[in-house]
Amino acid sequence: MIKVAIVEDDQTLRNGFKTLLEQTAGFECVCTCETVADAVRKIPKCQPDVVLMDIQLPDKSGIECTARIKELLPSVHIVIVTVYEDSDRIFQALQAGACGYLLKRSAPERIIAAIREAQEGGVPMTPEIARKVIGQFRAKTTASTQVETLTSREKEVLELVMQGLENQEIADRMSVSLATIRFHLQHIYEKLHVHSRNEMIFKFSGK
DSSP: OEEEEEEOSOHHHHHHHHHHHHTSTTEEEEEEESSHHHHHHHHHHHOOSEEEEOSBOSSSBHHHHHHHHHHHOTTOEEEEEESOOOHHHHHHHHHHTOSEEEETTSOHHHHHHHHHHHHTTOOOBOHHHHHHHHHHHHHHHHHHHHHTTSOHHHHHHHHHHHTTOOHHHHHHHHTOOHHHHHHHHHHHHHHHTOSSHHHHHHHHTTO
């Protein structure tokens, strides 16, 4: 029997997930939660095998809830079930400890399969989410490789730019002229294949 907890603030969806579990052999819904506070209070007592976790909750993010639940129950498997499919949320959820990420429009049988897959140690994801994860991973890998082409001085300039310092502030911090910083930035742009400070910050902020 796979014990499942549900964290979902929408009553219709919450009841739908619960009914799905109750009508599927081998599954048991051990608790339902509407908020992060509910989840942190109730889930450790229920000791579920798998948690279905929404992201948009009334008090805090489901991503924060995922991290907290994993602290309390390191062995629990958390599957995000949400309407959001942007890459940043996906990676934040996985970094917080989620083992899978599904969209709410997934068919009921896919959700059941995902719970079973999570319990068996898998990483359940819909195909479109998997493609986003792979694409984001490749982008981050490329970014890291490009940074390695920089000299130690250029890396120092890049780090200060990422901290929000302006060119003159960077020059003062490094005890060099403003012209020297501009020279370094020109080479950094060329090596990182960007055309402006904003593009560089956007591309490498999540590296």
